[in-house]
Amino acid sequence: MAVEISRSRIRSVVSKEEEEFVSTHPKSGALFERAKKSLFRGVPMSWMTEWPGSFPIFVKEARNARLTDVDGHSYVDLCLGDSGSLTGHSPGPTADAICNQVHRGMTCMLPSEDAIWVGEELTRRFGLPLWQIYTTATDADRFAIRLARKATGRRQVLVFDGCYHGSVDEALVTVKDGPRVAQGREVIGALPNPASRVIQFNDVDALERALSPRDVACVLAEPAMTNAGIIHPEPGYLDALRDMTRRYGTLLIIDETHTICAGPGGMTRTLGLEPDFLTIGKSIAGGLPAAAMGLTHEVAAKLQTGKRFGIGIGGTLAGTVLQMAAIRATLDKVLTEEAFQRMIAVATHLADGVAEVIEEKGVPWHVNRLGCRAEYRFVKDPPKNGAMSEAVFDPDLDALVHVFMANRGILLTPFHTMVLISPQTTIEDVDLHNRVFTELVETLLASN
Numbered sequence: 001m002a003v004e005i006s007r008s009r010i011r012s013v014v015s016k017e018e019e020e021f022v023s024t025h026p027k028s029g030a031l032f033e034r035a036k037k038s039l040f041r042g043v044p045m046s047w048m049t050e051w052p053g054s055f056p057i058f059v060k061e062a063r064n065a066r067l068t069d070v071d072g073h074s075y076v077d078l079c080l081g082d083s084g085s086l087t088g089h090s091p092g093p094t095a096d097a098i099c100n101q102v103h104r105g106m107t108c109m110l111p112s113e114d115a116i117w118v119g120e121e122l123t124r125r126f127g128l129p130l131w132q133i134y135t136t137a138t139d140a141d142r143f144a145i146r147l148a149r150k151a152t153g154r155r156q157v158l159v160f161d162g163c164y165h166g167s168v169d170e171a172l173v174t175v176k177d178g179p180r181v182a183q184g185r186e187v188i189g190a191l192p193n194p195a196s197r198v199i200q201f202n203d204v205d206a207l208e209r210a211l212s213p214r215d216v217a218c219v220l221a222e223p224a225m226t227n228a229g230i231i232h233p234e235p236g237y238l239d240a241l242r243d244m245t246r247r248y249g250t251l252l253i254i255d256e257t258h259t260i261c262a263g264p265g266g267m268t269r270t271l272g273l274e275p276d277f278l279t280i281g282k283s284i285a286g287g288l289p290a291a292a293m294g295l296t297h298e299v300a301a302k303l304q305t306g307k308r309f310g311i312g313i314g315g316t317l318a319g320t321v322l323q324m325a326a327i328r329a330t331l332d333k334v335l336t337e338e339a340f341q342r343m344i345a346v347a348t349h350l351a352d353g354v355a356e357v358i359e360e361k362g363v364p365w366h367v368n369r370l371g372c373r374a375e376y377r378f379v380k381d382p383p384k385n386g387a388m389s390e391a392v393f394d395p396d397l398d399a400l401v402h403v404f405m406a407n408r409g410i411l412l413t414p415f416h417t418m419v420l421i422s423p424q425t426t427i428e429d430v431d432l433h434n435r436v437f438t439e440l441v442e443t444l445l446a447s448n
Contacts, residue, residue: 003361003362003363003364003445004364005363005444005445007396009444010396010397010400010444011396013400013404013443013444014396014399014400014403017400017403017404017407018052018053018054018403020407021052021053021054021403021406021407022053022054024071024073024407025053025055025057025069025071025073026071027058027069027070027071028055028056028057028058028069028070028071029054029055031058031070032055032056032058042055043056047414047415050414050415051402051406051414052399052402052403052405052406052414053403053406057069057073057406057411058070060072062077062085062089062090063088063089063090064088064089064090064091064422064424065077065080065088065089065422065424065425065426065429066089067089067411073409074409075406075409075410075411076409076410076411076425076429076432076433077089077411078410078411078412078413078419078420078421078425078429078433079411079412079413079414079420080420080422081282081287082282082413082414082415082420083257083258083260083261083282083283083420084282084283084287085283085286085287085422086260086261086282086283086335086372086420086422087283087286087287087330087334087335087422087423088334088422088423088424088425089287090286090287091286091330091333091334091423091424093329093330093332093333093334094285094286094287094288094326094329094330094333094334095286096329097325097326097328097329098288098322098325098326098329100325101321101322101325101326102322104321105321105322106320106321106322107316107317107320107321107322108320108321109316110321111319111324112321112324112325114321114324114325114327114328115133115319115324117328117332118131118133118292118324118327118328118331119131121328121331121332122292122294122331123294125264125265125266125269125331126256126265126266126268126269126278126280126294127265127268127269127274128275128277128278128294128295128296129294129296129297130294130295130296130297130300131292131293131294131295132292132293132295132314132319133290133291133292133318133319133323133324133327134281134290134291134292134293134314134315134318134319135289135290135291135315135317135318135323136166136281136289136291137165137166137255137257137279137280137281137282137291138165138166138167138168138281138291139281139291139314139315139318140279140280140281140291140292140293141165141166141168141171141220141253141255141279142166142168143293143313143314144218144220144253144277144279144293144295145157145168145170145217145218145220145253146313147277147295147299147303147313148217148218148251148253148276148277148299149217149218150302150303151217151251151299151302151303152217152218152249152250152251154214154215154216154217154250155195155215155217156195156196156197156215156216156217157170157171157195157196157197157216157217157218157219157220158196158197158198158199158210158211158216158218158219158220158250159171159173159196159197159198159219159220159221160198160199160200160201160221160225160385160386161174161198161199161200161201161228161385161386161387162174162201162225162227162228162231162385162386162387162389162390163201163220163221163222163225163227163228163386164226164227165220165255165257166281168220169196170195170196170220171196171220173196173198174198174386197210197216200385200386200387201225201231201233201237201384201385201386202231202233202234202237202384202385203385204236204237204240207240207241207244208244211244211245211247211248211250212248214248214249214250216248216250217250217251218250218251218252218253218276218277219241219245219250219251219252219253220253220255221241221252221253221254221255222254222255222256222257222258222259223238223254223256223259223266223267223268223271223273224259224262224267224370225385225386226258226259226370226373226418227258227415228383228385228386228389228390229368229375229377229382229383229389229416229418230368230369230370230373230374230375230382230418231382231383231384231385231386231389232368232370232382234384238271238273242273242274242275245276251276251277251299252275252276252277253275253276253277253278253279254267254268254273254275254277254278254279255278255279255280256268256278256279256280257279257280257281257282257283257291258282258373259370259371260280260283260284260335261343261370261371261372261373261420262370262371263340263344263371264335264336264337264340266280276295276296276298276299277293277294277295277296277299278293278294278295279291279292279293279294280292283330283335284327284330284331284335285323285326285327285330286326286329286330286334288322288323288326289323290323290326290327292327334423335423339423340371340372342423343371343372343421343422343423343425344371344372344421346372346421346425346426346427346429346430347369347371347372347373347374347419347421347430348369349427349430350374350419350421350430350433350434351367351368351369351374353430353431353434353437354367354374354376354434354437355367357434357437357438357441358376358441361441361442361445363441363444363445364378364379364380365377365378365379365380366379366380366381366382368382372420372421372422373418373419373420373421374418374419374421375416375417375418375419376417376437377392377417378392378394378397378398378417379392379394398417400440400444401417401440402414402417404436404440404443405433405436405440408436408439409432409436410432410433410436419433
């Protein structure tokens with residue numbers, strides 16, 4: 001029988017932990033107050049305020065799988081820049097390649113020989129034959145949508161409720177009040193309906209209803225959802241997605257930015273997927289801003305309308321010689337087959353340990369894993385779509401876990417109770433996490 005944890009107990013522990021955080025991070029607190037005078041919301045990027053505690057930790061140094069703050073605290077970093085540092089912080093081969101290239105030019109608006117190596121390697125890993133390089137995954141997704149609209153002559157884009165594909169307007173929508181498309185998130189200045197159609201993940205009937213009018217240019221999807229927690233595709237769902245998109249003349253964009261955690265070729269390679277476009281960002285340049293978009297020969301043939309391709313499809317700081325050097329080093333020497341084998345084994349060890357604690361203590365939670373990414377949620381059964389995930393979100397427990405972990409030297413992804421494993425993350429690191437997780441559960445159950 002599952003153990004119930006009282007809400008008053010949760011709030012009491014949260015209050016105590018937040019007081020501890022403030023008292024033990026005085027330098028970060030002072031810097032945050034100073035930063036408010038020159039930085040909007042006191043940070044260089046507003047999401048940085050989403051971390052636990054009353055203010056964000058200010059970083060002094062980050063190396064490999066650890067981070068040190070200005071107050072001298074060292075953390076096992078299981079956030080890793082929300083995948084941006086999936087390689088670990090400043091991996092040696094990537095850092096060396098960046099340093100070497102910096103002295104030989106950073107941006108030239110011309111290709112380098114490294115670019116050819118990168119294109120060939122991306123083809124080997126993911127299967128798509130043609131590639132373009134961008135600065136962020138948002139850019140890659142945005143331009144894939146534009147190309148899909150050009151290739152199909154259609155306007156609509158289909159996405160899944162609870163998805164996240166950066167700041168692409170078409171993906172910042174959610175299902176509310178039945179089939180109506182509405183803005184369900186606090187998105188600054190986003191359009192109320194930017195030519196989007198949105199459905200629930202894992203719903204085959206909804207997929208057919210959305211595609212059958214034959215007005216959808218593309219489906220933009222992760223092969224497994226990660227923004228609404230880890231939500232795996234149900235058996236046969238991805239096959240149905242590919243079959244229906246082909247049947248109704250819709251192009252399929254697979255976004256592997258997070259699901260690269262499944263292996264060196266992401267879920268596309270692991271499951272033998274056949275997208276028309278593939279996008280990936282964050283991790284492929286070891287923390288340097290870079291992303292890539294792959295496309296098929298069939299799609300490319302529909303886009304070749306003349307020598308001048310057209311404006312609005314890239315940026316002058318995309319595809320630079322510096323990016324190409326960083327991507328080459330990262331794919332060649334950091335995010336290797338062997339590295340993923342170790343990363344997935346360490347993530348499995350962590351997830352198994354968390355599952356044992358959940359079972360032993362009888363709390364109605366679960367842990368889910370996708371390659372070297374794992375997440376625990378405060379509900380017994382894993383949600384199957386974005387709406388189910390939103391319905392079971394527990395802000396009190398979510399806040400508690402993050403600040404409790406931070407006070408004991410563990411950083412989790414701030415938007416989720418999610419952990420990421422880098423090539424430098426050790427068994428000892430995740431054993432520490434699992435001991436702290438056990439302490440958290442026991443603290444909640446004490447005097448419950």
